[in-house]
Each structure stands twice: as C-alpha cells, then as structure tokens.
Amino acid sequence: MRVIHMNGCSNRFAIFDGRHANAPFRPQAEQIRHIARPRSGESFDQIIGLENSERGDVFMRIWNADGSEVKACGNASRCVGHLIGKELGQPDIKIETEAGLLQSYMNDDGSVTVDMGSPLLSWESIPLAEKMDTRGVDVKIGPIDAPVLSRPACVSMGNPHAVFFVDDIARFDIPSVGPLVEWHPLFPEGVNVGFAQVLDRETIRLRVWERGAGLTLACGTGACAALVCAARLDKTERKARMILDGGELVIEWRESDDHVLMTGPIEMEAEFNQ
Ligand SMILES: N[C@H](CCC[C@H](N)C(=O)O)C(=O)O
DSSP states (O other), rough: EEEEEEEEETEEEHHHHHHTTOOOOOOOHHHHHHSSOOOOOOOOOEEEEEEEEEESSSEEEEEEETEEEEOOOOOOOOOOOOHHHHTTTEEEEEEEEEEEEEEEEEOSOOOOOEEEEOOOSSSSGTSSSSSSTTTTTTOOETTTTSSSSSSOEEEEEESSSEEEOOEEEGGGOHHHHHHHHHTTOOOOOOOOOEEEEEETTTTEEEEEETTEEEEEEEOOHHHHHHHHHHHHHTSSSSSSEEEETTTTEEEEEEEEEEOOEEEEEOEEEEEEEO
C-alpha cells in the first residue's frame, strides 16, 4: 500500500492510500496508536485512510493518534486536496468525509483552500450534555473562587470545539489545562480545546489542545472554530489571519452562504510503499 507523509502548518499526517488495495485500510485502534505514536521515530497527529468514493473524488477516513475515529480534520483535508488534485490534474477536488462532502481548491501560490461548509452553533450539534448558550458555556477550570479559565464559546465544524478567549496565551500551561476540558462532562463526545488571543480585528494567535492528539502545532478545524466564535462575539471581522505555532491559516466565514473557508500551506514530506 502507498503511504504518504504530509503536513499542514506542521500538523502531521500519515496517509494510507487503500483505493487500489484488496481491502480498504481499516486498522484497529491499537494499530493506529502504534503508527501515530511509535516508541521511537517520527509521530503523527492523525492517521488518514483514502478510499474510493461514489459522491466525491476520494473518501477520507480520519483517526486521531489515540486511535479514535473522527469526522473532520481541516489540515488533512487540505493535504488530501493537494494530493488528489495533483493526481487527477485538476485544482478542484471533492473530498467525502463522515461529516459530509468538502470542496478543496489548489491555489496558484501552492496553498490549498477547503470549504468546510457551515459551522453548527446549536448546543445539540456540538454536542453539549445540556441546553446552553454556545456563545459562552458554563465551564470553569481552576479554583472555584478564582477560575483560570471559564465560559468558552463552542461550535462544531463536523467535530466539537470549545474556544477560550484569553488576554495572554503564554500564561497557560496547555498540556495541564487542556485535558481537563477535553473530557469535561459537559462534552459527551469530548472536545478540541482552543486558546485564542485576539491581537486585532483581523488577527488571532491560537493554540489548540486537540481531542485524541494533544497539543499540536496547528489545528485546521480549530482555526475555523476560533474565527467563527470570535466573529460571533464581535471580537473580529469574519475573515482573519490565524497565527498557530506551526504556521498561519486564513479563515473566512463567508456571509453569502455561511460557509467557512480555510486557506494555508501544505507540505509533502515522503512517499513510499509498504
Ligand atoms: N482532533 C480532532 C481531529 C483533527 C483536527 C485537526 N488536526 C484539524 O486540522 O482540523 C478531533 O478529534 O475532532
């Protein structure tokens, strides 16, 4: 089977192309964990399986490093858009995922734009365990009388996100607070946890503790989630530059059709057969 290593803003993926194999790539969770986080050697944030699709040019299956299968991965969508676009010799590609059909576009400067569709804003769609206003939900982290984090905004991009807006992102030890939110009882399916510092109305500094993968150098759906929550709270415009540890993404929550567009670089690292 053909294996490709790629990254989007240093969010790293191992992509297994099962489209011409005798059977689709459907590993057990333990196998995923072994590939993503080997005892030695390079690690990956997500493992991606490519399958044939009736509705699109390719079907993309996504597993987090902990072995859990999930429905959306923005940076991997951009990598797959590039891979299949090059293969088919066409810039526009339809990627089928468990969350629906995504459209990707290869831009002249080598970046890739993916239309992630509309954000889901209702408490049931995140999902939350109970009815709440998703512009600020009832979560407090830290001492009861002086929480260090509270009232994240929530949105689903096909996967659940909680975004804390903070004054100084450097103040937070994300590996210690991230897990406290990731599996908080308010999020029955877990949640990706964003820490967003609004620098101005068109720039956000963002770090994300990802569900099932931990602190990654970039999170595409996390960047979409942070922009949607910021614009919804009138902290930014509907288009902004997202500055992540591993690079920059431009996110636009388009007014005309309510779709969220994510644009950024991709990098082909290696390709081999195994
Ligand atoms: N950890 C996420 C999936 C990968 C998201 C991220 N790598 C992206 O680029 O969107 C989840 O459990 O929903």
